[in-house]
Amino acid sequence: MKISTDCILTTHVGSLPRPQYVVEQLFAQDRGEAYDPDAFDAVMTRAVREVVEKQVAAGIDIVSDGEMSKISYATYIRHRLTGFEIADVPRATPKDLDDFPAFKERLAQQGGTPKYHRPVVRGAIAIKDLMPLEKDIANLKQALAETGATEGFMNAASPGVIAVFQPNEYYPDDDAYLQALADVMKIEYERITQSGLILQVDCPDLAMGRHIRFRDDDTETFKRAARRQVEALNHALQNVPADRVRMHLCWGNYEGPHTHDIELSEIIDIVLSAKPQAIQFEAANPRHAHEWQVWAEANIPDDKILIPGVLDTTTNFVEHPDLVAERIRRFAEIVGKERVIAGTDCGFGTFAGFGAVHPDIAYAKLGSLVEGARRVSRKLWNS
Numbered sequence: 295m296k297i298s299t300d301c302i303l304t305t306h307v308g309s310l311p312r313p314q315y316v317v318e319q320l321f322a323q324d325r326g327e328a329y330d331p332d333a334f335d336a337v338m339t340r341a342v343r344e345v346v347e348k349q350v351a352a353g354i355d356i357v358s359d360g361e362m363s364k365i366s367y368a369t370y371i372r373h374r375l376t377g378f379e380i381a382d383v384p385r386a387t388p389k390d391l392d393d394f395p396a397f398k399e400r401l402a403q404q405g406g407t408p409k410y411h412r413p414v415v416r417g418a419i420a421i422k423d424l425m426p427l428e429k430d431i432a433n434l435k436q437a438l439a440e441t442g443a444t445e446g447f448m449n450a451a452s453p454g455v456i457a458v459f460q461p462n463e464y465y466p467d468d469d470a471y472l473q474a475l476a477d478v479m480k481i482e483y484e485r486i487t488q489s490g491l492i493l494q495v496d497c498p499d500l501a502m503g504r505h506i507r508f509r510d511d512d513t514e515t516f517k518r519a520a521r522r523q524v525e526a527l528n529h530a531l532q533n534v535p536a537d538r539v540r541m542h543l544c545w546g547n548y549e550g551p552h553t554h555d556i557e558l559s560e561i562i563d564i565v566l567s568a569k570p571q572a573i574q575f576e577a578a579n580p581r582h583a584h585e586w587q588v589w590a591e592a593n594i595p596d597d598k599i600l601i602p603g604v605l606d607t608t609t610n611f612v613e614h615p616d617l618v619a620e621r622i623r624r625f626a627e628i629v630g631k632e633r634v635i636a637g638t639d640c641g642f643g644t645f646a647g648f649g650a651v652h653p654d655i656a657y658a659k660l661g662s663l664v665e666g667a668r669r670v671s672r673k674l675w676n677s
Contacts, residue, residue: 295492295537295571296356296445297599301671302622302636303355304664305601307542307574308449308494309367309641310349310360311653316341320646323373324365338363339433346437346446352657353664355444356492356635359434363426366645367496368451368459369413375478376422378413383461385412388502388546389509389554397550415462419474427482431489447492447540450482453530454499454523458507468519472526480530487538494574495531498544499523500565505546505554513560520564528569540572540601541565545582547640549608549650552581558588566594574601576639577621579608586624600625603639604666605659608650612658618666623674631674636667 296303312320319337322329345360364370372378391398430448438446453475457468465471486493499507500520508516531539543565545555558575565573576582589600604621605613618636625634642656643649651659 295540295599298632298635300675302626302631302634302667302674303444304636304660304667305354305356305447306358306638306660306663307603307607307641308358308361308447308496309364309643310345310358311643311649311651311656312360312362312646313341313344316362317647320363320365335429338429339436342433343437343440346434346441346443348657349660350441350443352660354660356447357438357443357445358447358449358494359430359437361449361641361643363430363433364449364646367449367641368455371451371456371460372413374421374423374426374482375419377415377417377419377464378460379416380412381414381416381461383412383414386506386509388548388550389505390551393553394551413460415460415464415471417464419478421478421481424481424485427485431486431491434491435489445492447494448486449494449496450479450486452495452497452499452523452541453479453526454503454520455496457523458499458503469522472522473529476526476530480533483530483534483539487534493534493539494542495527495539495570496542496544497523497527497568498542498546500561501543501556502546504556509554513556516556517561517564520561521567524564524568531569534569536569536571536597539570540574540599541568541570542640543573543575544640545576547607547644555581558582558585562588562592566592566598571597572599572601572635574637575603577602577625578604578606578613578639583621586621586628589625590628594629598629599633599635600629601635601637604636605638605663607638607640607642610651610655612655613662613666615662615665615669618663619670619673622667622670626670626674636663638663
């Protein structure tokens with residue numbers, strides 16, 4: 295994993311707005327409609343090249359494929375694994391939205407709820423098709439070579455996020471379900487890192503899961519489950535070097551009250567017990583920006599890298615570069631400037647065809663991220 299030697303490097307969480315021509319292909323595939331596989335592949339190759347070009351133009355150092363080929367960060371797995379079926383299962387909503395029913399209804403009326411098929415496990419989980427992964431890897435590596443990007447990373451769902459958000463109707467208990475997922479997802483993790491790309495495992499189960507799947511349980515019940523989820527992740531990463539992996543911690547990429555978000559202080563030790571060297575987390579939005587103090591007081595292992603979110607991904611405000619620089623500096627003072635990479639709170643395209651931030655503004659925000667990193671780098675390395 296590339297780390298800073300003379301400046302603060304920049305990255306983001308992974309997903310970026312999909313163009314409409316990509317969205318149409320993804321929804322046709324997800325709905326089981328007739329579509330041309332060759333045309334699908336051509337669209338994804340083109341889209342990945344375009345999205346990498348845009349990141350490079352914005353000045354981002356560590357880029358991704360924008361998750362162009364994925365309908366969403368967690369449900370894409372049903373196209374790659376056996377055992378998942380589409381079912382009419384009620385989707386759990388965040389507990390904070392239930393506290394404000396009028397606001398929740400307004401979100402629904404305004405189209406603020408993404409629409410996609412929800413997988414349910416009703417059979418044994420195994421690899422169904424590795425070709426989509428291989429095509430993703432090839433597309434990103436080709437785009438990196440053609441654009442001269444510094445480094446590339448690829449997202450993959452953690453065993454925990456799949457288990458927490460995709461209901462289990464097959465395995466005898468949660469532990470068996472998690473184990474099956476870890477045994478299968480490890481193949482994807484290993485293939486990504488073997489290709490030379492950095493792996494990012496997305497782990498909103500360790501935070502967002504508290505006010506969705508475990509919304510009616512006590513905190514200790516949730517924390518026990520989170521520990522099992524980290525154990526499953528570490529098992530899946532047993533053959534992957536820690537310095538080839540980063541993980542993303544998230545409380546939910548939506549504009550809402552977030553009044554039931556679990557405090558970072560409750561879960562930070564669990565997060566730090568995970569194998570990935572780098573930890574990417576929310577640090578810009580109004581509910582979690584203050585928690586830089588928790589990181590300052592935590593016992594952070596010397597080999598860990600922090601990737602704080604210094605941009606809010608639920609608002610169309612473009613953060614001033616000086617504010618970005620201020621946020622980066624806080625974390626540089628905690629772990630040292632060489633162990634900080636500037637990132638975003640979450641993705642700008644968590645679900646295909648859906649996003650709170652306008653695509654043009656998303657890239658303007660990334661530009662501000664880059665400028666803020668430049669400003670603070672000059673001060674950190676010249677002080």
